[in-house]
Amino acid sequence: MSSDAPVRSDAPNAEAALLVRLQAGDDAAFEELVRENAPRMLAVARRFVADENEAQDILQEAFLSAFRGIQRFEGGSKISTWLHRIVVNAALMRLRKKKRRREVQVDELLPGFLEDGHLASIPKGWPAADQRLEQEDTRAKIRGLIDELPESYRSVLLLRDIEEFSTQDAAHILEITPGAVKTRLHRARQALRALIEQELANET
Amino acid sequence: MGKAKLTCREFVEFLDDYVADEQSGDVRATFEKHIAKCPPCADYVRTYQETIELGKCVCRDGEGAPGDVPEQLIDAILQARRSQ
Numbered sequence: 001m002s003s004d005a006p007v008r009s010d011a012p013n014a015e016a017a018l019l020v021r022l023q024a025g026d027d028a029a030f031e032e033l034v035r036e037n038a039p040r041m042l043a044v045a046r047r048f049v050a051d052e053n054e055a056q057d058i059l060q061e062a063f064l065s066a067f068r069g070i071q072r073f074e075g076g077s078k079i080s081t082w083l084h085r086i087v088v089n090a091a092l093m094r095l096r097k098k099k100r101r102r103e104v105q106v107d108e109l110l111p112g113f114l115e116d117g118h119l120a121s122i123p124k125g126w127p128a129a130d131q132r133l134e135q136e137d138t139r140a141k142i143r144g145l146i147d148e149l150p151e152s153y154r155s156v157l158l159l160r161d162i163e164e165f166s167t168q169d170a171a172h173i174l175e176i177t178p179g180a181v182k183t184r185l186h187r188a189r190q191a192l193r194a195l196i197e198q199e200l201a202n203e204t
Numbered sequence: 205m206g207k208a209k210l211t212c213r214e215f216v217e218f219l220d221d222y223v224a225d226e227q228s229g230d231v232r233a234t235f236e237k238h239i240a241k242c243p244p245c246a247d248y249v250r251t252y253q254e255t256i257e258l259g260k261c262v263c264r265d266g267e268g269a270p271g272d273v274p275e276q277l278i279d280a281i282l283q284a285r286r287s288q
């Protein structure tokens with residue numbers, strides 16, 4: 001939800017005007033804020049939790065925390081960017097309280113190497129332009145595979161590759177070092193690659 | 205990593221910098237040389253990149269149509285603000 005908003009020359013002024021009304025406690029301004037941003041924010045929440053009720057709870061928590069924080073918001077970023085981060089934080093907070101799901105072992109999905117640095121076995125991969133990857137049932141399975149990653153890896157993958165936060169911002173949100181973000185992202189992608197490979201191999 | 209020859213282990217370890225295009229020109233050239241000579245790594249980098257793209261697409265399938273947020277939820281949120 002970063003750069004797809006239409007660019008209008010009066011957009012910064014409109015934002016500033018909306019912010020003034022929000023900070024003055026104008027009911028109509030809050031309704032505008034919610035109607036404008038809720039669809040994208042709910043889509044974000046749904047990416048973090050599978051359960052629809054839970055996603056809706058996250059949306060509500062996010063807006064309540066935004067309402068509480070509106071007086072301190074200084075307009076240094078776009079309102080939508082600010083809300084994006086708030087809903088991601090609300091989702092992560094919820095995930096931290098949750099029981100562990102069934103998770104794969106990331107280490108077991110990374111390629112092995114021989115002493116001399118060669119690959120111990122050739123990864124099977126899948127054909128270029130594999131038609132199966134366009135099919136809805138395969139895509140639904142891939143969504144399920146992402147959910148099998150351990151939460152600490154899945155969160156990094158979602159923040160970096162899907163929500164498109166920078167390494168620095170993801171590190172800040174997750175309260176880990178940028179180095180840890182980089183390492184976990186690389187391992188998460190490799191693990192997901194191997195899971196997709198297994199999934200496609202099972203189909204044939 | 206300034207040396208000309210790269211092992212598959214090193215290739216895979218620093219693959220993320222390669223796909224993000226965050227390497228200096230000579231390091232990148234070393235990676236490209238490895239890809240040209242090593243089919244398994246060439247295949248690995250392709251499927252790694254496809255994995256990133258697939259992750260993006262499948263997570264965004266059917267995303268956020270405006271009518272998607274139930275009206276009661278919007279009301280509940282606005283109601284909760286007034287009683288905050």
Ligand SMILES: [Zn+2]
Nearest residue numbers: 212215242245
């Ligand atoms: Zn190789």
